[in-house]
Amino acid sequence: MATEALALSGIDSYYGDSHVLHEIGFTLQPGHLLGLLGRNGAGKTTCMNTIMGFLKPRNGAIALFGEPVAGLTPENIARKGICLVPQGRRMFRTLTVQENLMVAALPVKQGGRRGWSFERVFEIFPRLKERTAQVAGSLSGGEQQMLAIGRALMGNPRVLLMDEPSEGLAPQIVAEVGRTIAQLKAEGLSIVLVEQNIKLTLDLADDIVIINTGRVAFSGRADQIKIDDAIVAQHLGVF
Amino acid sequence: MQGQFWIIQTLNSVAFGGLLFMLSSGFSLIFGLMRIPNLAHGGFFMLGAYLGYSLLIRGVNFWVAALLGGLAVGLLGVVIERFIIHPSNRILLAIGSFLDAVIFRPLGLRAFSGAWRGMIARFRGLAGNEQGQVLMTLGVSFIVADVCLLIWTGDPMTLPAPPALRRPLFIGGYSFPTYRLVVLGVALVAAACLYLLMERTRLGAMIRAGVDDREMARGCGIPVSRLFTIVFLLGATLAGIGGVLGGPILNAYPGLDTDMLPLALIVVILGGAGSLLGAFVGSFVVGFLYNFGIALVPDLAYFVLFLPMVLVLMFLPQGLFGRVQL
Numbered sequence: 001m002a003t004e005a006l007a008l009s010g011i012d013s014y015y016g017d018s019h020v021l022h023e024i025g026f027t028l029q030p031g032h033l034l035g036l037l038g039r040n041g042a043g044k045t046t047c048m049n050t051i052m053g054f055l056k057p058r059n060g061a062i063a064l065f066g067e068p069v070a071g072l073t074p075e076n077i078a079r080k081g082i083c084l085v086p087q088g089r090r091m092f093r094t095l096t097v098q099e100n101l102m103v104a105a106l107p108v109k110q111g112g113r114r115g116w117s118f119e120r121v122f123e124i125f126p127r128l129k130e131r132t133a134q135v136a137g138s139l140s141g142g143e144q145q146m147l148a149i150g151r152a153l154m155g156n157p158r159v160l161l162m163d164e165p166s167e168g169l170a171p172q173i174v175a176e177v178g179r180t181i182a183q184l185k186a187e188g189l190s191i192v193l194v195e196q197n198i199k200l201t202l203d204l205a206d207d208i209v210i211i212n213t214g215r216v217a218f219s220g221r222a223d224q225i226k227i228d229d230a231i232v233a234q235h236l237g238v239f
Numbered sequence: 240m241q242g243q244f245w246i247i248q249t250l251n252s253v254a255f256g257g258l259l260f261m262l263s264s265g266f267s268l269i270f271g272l273m274r275i276p277n278l279a280h281g282g283f284f285m286l287g288a289y290l291g292y293s294l295l296i297r298g299v300n301f302w303v304a305a306l307l308g309g310l311a312v313g314l315l316g317v318v319i320e321r322f323i324i325h326p327s328n329r330i331l332l333a334i335g336s337f338l339d340a341v342i343f344r345p346l347g348l349r350a351f352s353g354a355w356r357g358m359i360a361r362f363r364g365l366a367g368n369e370q371g372q373v374l375m376t377l378g379v380s381f382i383v384a385d386v387c388l389l390i391w392t393g394d395p396m397t398l399p400a401p402p403a404l405r406r407p408l409f410i411g412g413y414s415f416p417t418y419r420l421v422v423l424g425v426a427l428v429a430a431a432c433l434y435l436l437m438e439r440t441r442l443g444a445m446i447r448a449g450v451d452d453r454e455m456a457r458g459c460g461i462p463v464s465r466l467f468t469i470v471f472l473l474g475a476t477l478a479g480i481g482g483v484l485g486g487p488i489l490n491a492y493p494g495l496d497t498d499m500l501p502l503a504l505i506v507v508i509l510g511g512a513g514s515l516l517g518a519f520v521g522s523f524v525v526g527f528l529y530n531f532g533i534a535l536v537p538d539l540a541y542f543v544l545f546l547p548m549v550l551v552l553m554f555l556p557q558g559l560f561g562r563v564q565l
Contacts, residue, residue, distance in 0.1 A: 052458050053458075054457075073457065075461060077458075078458055078459055079460050086458070090455045092451040092452060092455070092456070093452075094447060095447055099444040102441060103444045106460045151459065
């Protein structure tokens with residue numbers, strides 16, 4: 001069996017009694033970028049929260065490079081090598097930029113690449129370097145997004161989950177975030193990208209999974225979707 | 240002698256503020272990180288005072304007694320956090336397996352033994368049940384109060400201040416109660432140490448991250464459950480030391496716990512949960528309100544104390560320096 005970077009199978013998640021994810025399954029190949037698309041409320045963020053361990057799945061399995069991680073605590077999942085850029089950024093508001101990065105630093109995992117450090121994060125996001133002593137809550141939206149990405153990288157992830165990194169950002173910042181994601185992918189990081197921005201996702205992704213009302217509605221290569229507009233219209237169109 | 244009155248009342252206020260800081264800094268950190276008021280915190284303070292009394296009448300040096308009393312209460316705090324508020328399955332499994340091996344199996348209760356192990360494996364305790372946790376701390380406070388009553392009886396006990404500090408200082412024709420000045424000094428040192436811990440170390444930054452967004456902190460690999468234990472240890476130890484230090488001023492008596500706990504609550508509501516600066520400012524504000532309230536308008540003392548709390552709750556629900564919306 002080839003070891004996928006991340007493999008979900010038959011995942012059922014509930015918020016209380018309400019059944020949100022129904023037998024979700026997909027696989028992320030090492031070094032690939034998987035775009036997870038779907039309408040508002042389709043279950044994309046729930047899916048991220050389930051992988052991260054914020055929500056424990058009732059059924060199903062999640063494997064990180066072949067190792068089962070479903071049911072572990074979030075801190076253990078992070079230590080195994082899954083890091084999240086959460087929806088809404090969720091900075092530690094009262095901590096400085098430097099402290100935000102510092103508290104999230106985790107050792108390099110086996111099979112991991114060159115470790116991340118303050119210097120490398122600041123190399124990608126020079127703007128953060130000018131603000132190291134500034135409190136995160138006072139950063140602009142774009143800077144907070146950069147910090148959220150930098151914070152996740154400090155955990156030296158083997159799989160990076162990004163939940164709507166373009167949300168609420170100005171177009172030129174979205175383009176900048178897009179370039180950063182492309183750069184991370186080029187370094188060989190395996191990424192799951194949740195997005196509302198279809199164009200950004202199709203530009204970056206190797207594979208696409210579309211979720212609709214908590215079920216996988218489509219799963220395939222990104223080029224398939226680029227050719228076939230009907231898929232997008234059917235699963236993501238508003239009308 | 241008007242000048243002497245103001246000097247004494249001011250000193251009483253700042254010394255009491257210092258004691259309140261020892262009590263409420265830990266209370267506030269626990270509140271901020273775990274999102275629950277530890278209603279046993281007043282009990283920790285009282286237990287510290289009683290332990291200090293028992294050590295002092297056995298001739299232990301005052302400062303050693305304060306440290307030992309604090310550490311004993313701190314250990315109790317850890318036990319309460321680990322076994323009652325957040326019981327870890329691993330520890331329970333160990334206890335369960337032990338009972339299983341020495342009692343159930345030798346007695347041949349095979350079916351019972353199996354059910355027992357299954358029950359422990361599924362045990363989740365009060366994880367995620369914050370109301371349950373608050374009620375549990377309330378229960379602990381009752382137990383602490385009753386055990387104190389059992390051991391130390393209902394008579395108030397006066398803790399002797401260190402002999403060298405009993406005589407007042409005379410400066411410029413005014414007398415200053417030396418011991419209160421020293422209590423203030425100790426509280427300021429504790430505040431400085433706490434500040435360095437919280438603002439200058441990675442551990443402190445992790446605790447603050449947990450206060451800001453606990454779930455996301457866990458998602459960043461921060462071992463939040465270990466932080467709970469550390470904060471509980473820290474908070475209970477400080478409260479215990481505060482109890483010993485406060486003993487010569489307040490005495491140890493049944494009801495000291497329920498006298499102190501509301502004051503800690505007011506401090507945290509004024510200052511904001513999880514904020515060290517808030518606990519510091521709040522403690523001295525409450526110290527002044529309480530002392531001058533009693534000295535100047537004794538009939539309205541509690542009104543003077545609780546009115547600012549009501550105003551803050553109405554207009555600044557996060558407190559003056561609050562981090563957490565509770």
